[in-house]
Amino acid sequence: MDVKIIKCDSGPSICRPSWDVYFLKLAMLASERATCPRMHCGCVLVHDRHVVSTGYNGSLPGSPHCYTDGCLVVDGHCVRTNHAEINAICQAARHGLSLRGATAYITNMPCTSCAKALLAAGITRVVVFSDYHDTLAERFFAEAQVELCRLPMPERKIHYELDKYSSARPFPKPCCEKDHNPASPPAGE
Ligand SMILES: [Zn+2]
Numbered sequence: 006m007d008v009k010i011i012k013c014d015s016g017p018s019i020c021r022p023s024w025d026v027y028f029l030k031l032a033m034l035a036s037e038r039a040t041c042p043r044m045h046c047g048c049v050l051v052h053d054r055h056v057v058s059t060g061y062n063g064s065l066p067g068s069p070h071c072y073t074d075g076c077l078v079v080d081g082h083c084v085r086t087n088h089a090e091i092n093a094i095c096q097a098a099r100h101g102l103s104l105r106g107a108t109a110y111i112t113n114m115p116c117t118s119c120a121k122a123l124l125a126a127g128i129t130r131v132v133v134f135s136d137y138h139d140t141l142a143e144r145f146f147a148e149a150q151v152e153l154c155r156l157p158m159p160e161r162k163i164h165y166e167l168d169k170y171s172s173a174r175p176f177p178k179p180c181c182e183k184d185h186n187p188a189s190p191p192a193g194e
């Protein structure tokens with residue numbers, strides 16, 4: 006058996022994120038599924054470095070999207086969607102998963118209602134990289150002694166250098182391309 010250690014002095018660049026940055030980038034990725042043009046928010050709920058649930062601000066299952074049918078605005082706010090945090094909590098509930106002691110990674114500071122829902126669900130740490138208007142989230146988090154971390158916004162780039170990896174190569178012709186068209190996903194998806 007021929008066993009060697011081969012050091013890599015050339016090849017792909019190393020951009021290994023911390024756990025916090027990793028999960029925040031997942032929250033940014035979740036926000037790409039948002040269905041309201043007024044706001045794109047993503048939320049990832051994590052326990053012991055395990056993703057329990059994800060969510061983005063989106064319409065109820067089977068309901069029209071703001072992008073296709075317009076925002077449903079009440080007193081200046083669109084109410085057609087559930088917020089990302091609520092959708093992530095509901096997704097965990099659907100699958101019977103506890104959020105006690107979990108961390109919420111969110112693209113922005115939660116609104117007051119979402120902050121209270123996160124607390125009621127048992128979240129004990131919140132990580133965000135941007136603020137939100139008119140929210141009492143910080144007040145409620147402080148009262149509940151929930152740790153709040155404000156990190157810089159992670160870079161908006163996924164580092165995947167397929168052309169530089171020695172053990173992988175692209176398909177000559179990918180199949181199922183129609184399933185990957187990001188334009189206007191149908192309502193209810
Ligand atoms: Zn909307």
Ligand SMILES: [Zn+2]
Nearest residue numbers: 088115116119
């Ligand atoms: Zn909210």
